[in-house]
Amino acid sequence: MAVNNEGSIDKREEELQKRLERIKEIEQELLQKERQLKEKEKSKKQILLRLSPTLWNELAAWAEDDYRSINGQIEYLLSESVRKRKNE
Numbered sequence: 001m002a003v004n005n006e007g008s009i010d011k012r013e014e015e016l017q018k019r020l021e022r023i024k025e026i027e028q029e030l031l032q033k034e035r036q037l038k039e040k041e042k043s044k045k046q047i048l049l050r051l052s053p054t055l056w057n058e059l060a061a062w063a064e065d066d067y068r069s070i071n072g073q074i075e076y077l078l079s080e081s082v083r084k085r086k087n088e
Contacts, residue, residue, distance in 0.1 A: 049074070 051059070056070075063073035 005016045059073055060070050066073060068076060
């Protein structure tokens with residue numbers, strides 16, 4: 001019976017080791033994707049945009065409703081406008 005328990009423990013330990021290896025693989029994949037996203041973000045162009053306080057407040061409220069940053073909201077709106085223009 002002790003041999004059976006040792007075999008069971010060894011098997012369980014082997015399964016846990018495989019899980020740990022898979023977790024490490026996933027972690028490496030996530031780190032690689034994170035690096036790719038950071039590189040992509042670095043490649044974005046920066047612009048200075050002057051907005052009236054009224055427009056800024058409206059965009060801020062809209063961004064909050066859509067769970068985006070104001071910058072993300074402006075980028076989304078511009079992307080949508082370009083996409084719609086291309087489809088006309």
